[in-house]
Amino acid sequence: MTQSTQPLVIRNASVLDVHVGTFSVADVVTADGKIRSVEKGADAPEEAQIIDGTGKYVIPGLIDAHVHVVASSADFRSLTWTPPSYVYAQTARIMQGMLRRGFTTVRDLSGADFGLAKAQAEGLLEGPKLHFCGRALSQTGGHGDMRLPGEDHEPNRKGCCGIGRVADGVDAVRAAARDELRKGAHHIKIMASGGVSSPTDRIDSTQYSRDEMRAAVEEAEAANRYVAAHAYTARAINRALEAGVRSIEHGNLLDDESLRLFLEKDAFLVPTLVTYWALKEEGRESGLTEEMWAKVDSVLNSGLEAIAQAHEAGVKLVYGSDLLGGMHRHQNEQFRLLGKVQPAIDAIRAATTTAAELLGRPGEIGITAPGADADMLVLTADPVQDIAVLADMADHLEFVIQDGAVIPGAAN
Numbered sequence: 001m002t003q004s005t006q007p008l009v010i011r012n013a014s015v016l017d018v019h020v021g022t023f024s025v026a027d028v029v030t031a032d033g034k035i036r037s038v039e040k041g042a043d044a045p046e047e048a049q050i051i052d053g054t055g056k057y058v059i060p061g062l063i064d065a066h067v068h069v070v071a072s073s074a075d076f077r078s079l080t081w082t083p084p085s086y087v088y089a090q091t092a093r094i095m096q097g098m099l100r101r102g103f104t105t106v107r108d109l110s111g112a113d114f115g116l117a118k119a120q121a122e123g124l125l126e127g128p129k130l131h132f133c134g135r136a137l138s139q140t141g142g143h144g145d146m147r148l149p150g151e152d153h154e155p156n157r158k159g160c161c162g163i164g165r166v167a168d169g170v171d172a173v174r175a176a177a178r179d180e181l182r183k184g185a186h187h188i189k190i191m192a193s194g195g196v197s198s199p200t201d202r203i204d205s206t207q208y209s210r211d212e213m214r215a216a217v218e219e220a221e222a223a224n225r226y227v228a229a230h231a232y233t234a235r236a237i238n239r240a241l242e243a244g245v246r247s248i249e250h251g252n253l254l255d256d257e258s259l260r261l262f263l264e265k266d267a268f269l270v271p272t273l274v275t276y277w278a279l280k281e282e283g284r285e286s287g288l289t290e291e292m293w294a295k296v297d298s299v300l301n302s303g304l305e306a307i308a309q310a311h312e313a314g315v316k317l318v319y320g321s322d323l324l325g326g327m328h329r330h331q332n333e334q335f336r337l338l339g340k341v342q343p344a345i346d347a348i349r350a351a352t353t354t355a356a357e358l359l360g361r362p363g364e365i366g367i368t369a370p371g372a373d374a375d376m377l378v379l380t381a382d383p384v385q386d387i388a389v390l391a392d393m394a395d396h397l398e399f400v401i402q403d404g405a406v407i408p409g410a411a412n
Contacts, residue, residue: 007045013053030374033403061104061375063355066320070111095127104375110136110163114184143191177219193236213243272322274334276300308341319351339387374404
């Protein structure tokens with residue numbers, strides 16, 4: 001936690017009301033890590049740090065709802081033989097970079113654990129607030145099973161820093177979900193289809209039976225948590241939504257029935273288009289094998305069309321990057337891609353209010369209002385007029401504020 005005991009006042013800034021979609025000039029006052037007031041002419045508490053916001057734009061700290069903070073390589077298999085001390089040293093660097101790009105909260109979709117979240121919360125680790133699932137649940141041969149065809153060792157007994165755990169059958173899925181919840185998971189992730197970064201499954205495969213998926217959902221709901229599902233094809237998406245999954249990750253190949261189910265189930269779509277763009281550009285240099293790299297084309301071209309269809313239908317869209325290895329630096333590029341198919345304010349909502357709703361923290365994060373966490377960005381240009389402001393953060397980000405504390409080194 002970066003919470004500052006020193007109050008902070010941002011004077012005379014244009015402050016974004018994300019719900020309404022407009023800016024108004026006001027002073028933002030924080031104390032004890034929370035926003036105390038947003039109003040003109042506010043009194044400054046004694047010993048408050050003052051930021052002159054004249055001509056500047058204040059928006060909520062951003063939320064990236066699909067990251068892998070331990071992924072210092074695009075080859076997830078490498079995590080199984082990399083020493084945990086080295087993995088976590090790399091993770092500290094990755095998390096610091098995310099915070100300094102304006103992401104004050106992230107949702108990790110496999111790899112992060114209780115220890116990382118606790119270290120960040122206690123101020124031992126500079127980075128975004130961390131919502132984690134632990135390890136994703138996968139069937140044998142599924143997207144979380146990183147064994148090559150010639151390997152016969154038990155799937156969960158090699159290495160300690162992998163992203164998945166194999167659980168087959170309803171009882172095993174229940175036990176695995178309960179174990180991740182025991183370890184503090186904020187949500188459960190299941191692999192409901194094949195993917196790019198796994199060695200033996202096809203993207204067009206469906207994974208887990210309906211009963212297995214329902215078992216994970218039941219266990220999550222019993223703990224007042226929810227299930228996120230990795231799914232690409234319409235068949236995989238629709239099976240997961242019918243089973244009660246709350247968020248679909250990727251969703252590139254959705255269909256009209258998918259859109260109907262999203263609305264009926266009040267579920268969320270977390271598209272991660274930027275990762276396919278980055279994988280195509282740099283994946284091989286970052287550790288992706290030739291076979292995995294070749295899968296990218298099949299999901300890249302359909303991504304923007306899926307986002308446009310979902311936006312038009314009124315599906316709840318949430319910002320997610322899903323970048324790996326050296327590609328993390330492209331995290332903000334997703335804004336430019338989203339801006340091609342939806343208004344800038346909706347792209348901002350995807351990374352603020354809608355993301356906060358998915359994470360179960362509406363009114364607490366993703367908003368600049370009294371009572372919310374004092375997580376804010378001070379920008380030199382208006383992102384509602386031009387979403388590229390958030391894509392080109394190096395040119396426009398002046399301050400990152402997390403829990404009322406200005407992050408050192410995050411300002412230009």
